[in-house]
Amino acid sequence: MKKLLFAIVLLGAVIIYSCNKSSGGSGSTGGTTNTTSTTYNALYIPPTLTGTSFNISLAKSSKQFFATGADTPTYSYNGLPFWGPTLIFNKGDNITLNVTNNLTDTTTVHWHGFHIPPIMDGGPHQKIAPGTTWSPHFVVMNSASTYWFHPHLHEKTYQQLTMGAGGLIIVRDPIETALNLPRNYGVDDIPLVLTSRRFNADNSFNTNVNDYGDYLLANGTLNPQATLPKQFVRFRILNAEIERAYNLGFGDNRTFYVISNDGGLLDAPAPVTRLVLGVGERAEVLVDLSNDAVGSNVSFKSYNSGQTFGFPGGEPSTSGALGSLLNNTTFEVLNINVAAATSGAVTAIPTKLTTNTYLAASDATSTIVTNITAGQGSSEFAFDNNNYNYITINHTIPLNTVVKWTFVNSNVFGHSIHIHDIQFKIVSRSSGTIQPYEQGWKDSFFLHLGETVSVVAKFNDFADGTNPYMYHCHFPNHEDAGLMGQFLVTP
Ligand SMILES: [Cu+2]
Structure with a gap:
């Protein structure tokens, strides 16, 4: 069965390549099969x-x-x-x-x-x-x-x-x-x-x-x-x-x-x-x-x-x-x-690479909860019902605060969440365990449909009462449509 599937996948690849050659990649699926392997x-x-x-x-x-x-x-x-x-x-x-x-x-x-x-x-x-x-x-x-x-x-x-x-x-x-x-x-x-x-x-x-x-x-x-x-x-x-x-x-x-x-x-x-x-x-x-x-x-x-x-x-x-x-x-x-x-x-x-000192959920002195919701107007997705705009500051975080930031996704599809400024530690995934390869410092993570994910970060070093950092879905079409917010790290 596996071999058959593999053959089908290979055949698909050949068809795609053939189509790509014959049509300049217009996406037409009308190409004929040929037996040449991928160049x-x-x-x-x-x-x-x-x-x-x-x-x-x-x-x-x-x-x-x-x-x-x-x-x-x-x-x-x-x-x-x-x-x-x-x-x-x-x-x-x-x-x-x-x-x-x-x-x-x-x-x-x-x-x-x-x-x-x-x-x-x-x-x-x-x-x-x-x-x-x-x-x-x-x-x-x-x-x-x-x-x-x-x-x-x-x-x-x-x-x-x-x-x-x-x-x-x-x-x-x-x-x-x-x-x-x-x-x-x-x-x-x-x-x-x-x-x-x-x-x-x-x-x-x-x-x-x-x-x-x-x-x-x-x-x-x-x-x-x-x-x-x-x-x-x-x-x-x-x-x-x-x-x-x-x-x-x-x-x-x-x-x-x-x-x-x-x-x-x-x-x-x-x-x-x-x-x-x-x-x-x-x-x-x-x-x-x-x-x-x-x-x-x-x-x-x-x-x-x-x-x-x-x-x-x-x-x-x-x-x-x-x-x-x-x-x-x-x-x-x-x-x-x-x-x-x-x-x-x-x-x-190497069996050992480095020694990281991670933050834990218990280190947090402040919490933020962000929900993926529908947006305003034609926007399919937004954070907490508000499409991004340049003026609104969605969160203000005093310098040196350790924040547990939770993202709740109960709306339609998965997203890739990115927070500027910091590297965080993923401390919980409601869908299951955090994989060993996700144990390190992260600035982006995949948020499955129906999932709640919490990350912990310390917002240190750079306070600025005027200029915000972004947090957003990293699907560029989603962030362009408003699935983005901004926060200030204040003195
Ligand atoms: Cu998204």
Whole structure:
């Protein structure tokens, strides 16, 4: 039965690829089957920028996604085709980012996951007008992990992110550096930004508000393949989707190890065979390729078939705003072509990574309860019945308060919740236990339909009686429609 299912999935992949080739990815399902296997494209590895002063500029760009037909108009930073450079920060550095907006539209850039003053945060209030440069500066206080940057202008986030604006940030620190982990970027330390897009017949992105794309993109690469050495390899995975969650695993169900999530290393590697990653979440994982033959292939997949309702991307339809060719299917996110080991290969993983001192529910001195409700007007979702607006401060938190913040979701669908400013600890999930790989510091989490989740955080260091931080659903279409609020951390 499993073999039959696998064959059906493979056949589906061939049909999708065939259709993609013949129609420029218009999403037509009228393609005929053929027996050619998928033609892979080399996984694009974004270039890195290092130092303490970073110049990034957002402008229109383009990328050829398909073997034939027109290029796809995109937005990107620093003239790249789709998706920006990877910024590498060192903890403790005082950095400046010069962000130039060369679009004809206003934008912002948010440093997702960073503990920085609200005026530097790049939320909807820190607007960058066309033709101007915004230069935030801050000390990197975050621990080593994988973060990202992306536009965050209210009602424009979906459009600008869909066009390709975003980039990874890697933070290094002495604790992570002292561990024997794969750290050779693009060789055994691989960025893997997962998203998908729907294309129009002319190969342009379909930027109507679709919840899901039809074609997986890994670092902007269609049908991606990476040649990776026969040793422990690290993936820094970001879910940069619109709504889709990924249920990641390997084709042979091998165990892999989560070493870090949003805000830093776990105490110890967490072994998994499946890893669910909602929008905005990151995970660093190690996979052992040392027992794979040189020249063999290992398939990294998302097992999104058969999910219960509320898992984004589990819906059965293949078209329309709620449908996608990838929905309710198991699809490949990366084909790995195994090559010879490198010198200095990592062949074992540390049993101990770091020692985190987490907050507990009992540490909280204040509570906030946020309900996902219907919004006003045509807004399908809002926090506590109020659509986001620039003026309303939804919560005021005195500096150094430890808050237990509870999100209650009894409305229609799952969401991915992100709180700016802090890294928090998930202390309860009403749907069940908190998985070992979710035990670390988090800034984003998946909130299932019908679920209540509580997180605990200390709001320290940055008080500002005027400039708020955001909390929101990280589905950009939901936040644009009003599923966002703001809070002040006051002196
Ligand atoms: Cu949402």
